[in-house]
Amino acid sequence: MLACRPKPLEVLSELSRSTMTPVHVLQGHSLSAFAGRLFPELVRNGNTPWVLPLGIFHRRFRRAGLSFCPECLATNQLYFRRRWRLSLATTCLTHLRPLLDACPGCNAPLQPHRIEVGSKNPYTSSPLYNCSVCSTDLRISQLDGDADPRLWQAERDSNHLLMHPLCDTKLAAEHFSILRHVLAMLTSSRSRVAAFRFVVADRTHLPIIESWRKSDLNPLGFDAMQIEQRRAFLTAAYWLTDEWPNRFRQMAFEGRLRKSDLTRDFPLMPQRFSAAIMGSA
Numbered sequence: 001m002l003a004c005r006p007k008p009l010e011v012l013s014e015l016s017r018s019t020m021t022p023v024h025v026l027q028g029h030s031l032s033a034f035a036g037r038l039f040p041e042l043v044r045n046g047n048t049p050w051v052l053p054l055g056i057f058h059r060r061f062r063r064a065g066l067s068f069c070p071e072c073l074a075t076n077q078l079y080f081r082r083r084w085r086l087s088l089a090t091t092c093l094t095h096l097r098p099l100l101d102a103c104p105g106c107n108a109p110l111q112p113h114r115i116e117v118g119s120k121n122p123y124t125s126s127p128l129y130n131c132s133v134c135s136t137d138l139r140i141s142q143l144d145g146d147a148d149p150r151l152w153q154a155e156r157d158s159n160h161l162l163m164h165p166l167c168d169t170k171l172a173a174e175h176f177s178i179l180r181h182v183l184a185m186l187t188s189s190r191s192r193v194a195a196f197r198f199v200v201a202d203r204t205h206l207p208i209i210e211s212w213r214k215s216d217l218n219p220l221g222f223d224a225m226q227i228e229q230r231r232a233f234l235t236a237a238y239w240l241t242d243e244w245p246n247r248f249r250q251m252a253f254e255g256r257l258r259k260s261d262l263t264r265d266f267p268l269m270p271q272r273f274s275a276a277i278m279g280s281a
């Protein structure tokens with residue numbers, strides 16, 4: 001017989017009791033609080049757009065579903081940020097550094113819920129900043145230089161749309177919807193879109209995009225890519241949507257895309273996008 005998993009509200013209620021924090025406050029800090037802006041609703045037993053898939057199997061994570069910033073973990077605020085569960089988060093907004101998505105010691109996905117598994121001493125607690133597999137101190141992970149300042153700024157702007165309560169929800173939803181569609185175009189396996197991708201790769205000087213092939217595509221798409229790949233495609237997508245719609249239209253023209261190529265698989269197209277492609281061939 002299968003063990004009964006607690007429902008999300010049951011977990012929140014228990015957390016509410018033990019932390020003396022109202023349930024609605026806890027809900028505001030959960031991924032479901034992004035519903036309406038980032039995705040229609042959080043999918044409990046499946047994959048949600050923009051949320052890194054964990055690939056849970058017997059309570060283990062098989063995918064890199066949690067990113068981290070070593071410098072953030074080295075502060076006195078030792079916790080894994082909610083933003084690190086999102087595929088659109090590839091840089092630390094505080095430290096201007098690229099995020100990592102695996103343990104630098106053993107390359108395993110981060111699984112902080114398993115830190116105590118196998119411990120013989122119930123009275124000591126291994127710190128959260130240790131890898132649960134090899135105990136590497138994640139705080140001393142080597143980071144590969146600073147983040148691209150343009151990508152950092154773009155992620156900062158996106159985060160503002162996501163987090164700021166005064167930002168218009170519809171505007172935020174349109175922003176993320178268009179960004180996701182552009183990413184889907186850039187990572188598409190359709191041969192019609194290949195020339196468009198090459199044009200963008202050439203302008204942005206991103207080798208990962210230039211060498212992208214159909215065989216690189218995984219069934220879960222952008223959300224399941226390694227963080228270096230997501231960083232490259234996000235850089236290109238933000239570049240394309242900058243100076244909207246002129247640059248996007250120019251690249252679509254140079255990539256010889258037809259209007260049907262631009263609108264394919266985009267049923268809930270925002271008016272801002274449909275207006276941008278008016279006049280395309």
Ligand SMILES: [Zn+2]
Nearest residue numbers: 069072092095
């Ligand atoms: Zn940081």
Ligand SMILES: [Zn+2]
Nearest residue numbers: 103106131134
């Ligand atoms: Zn490790």
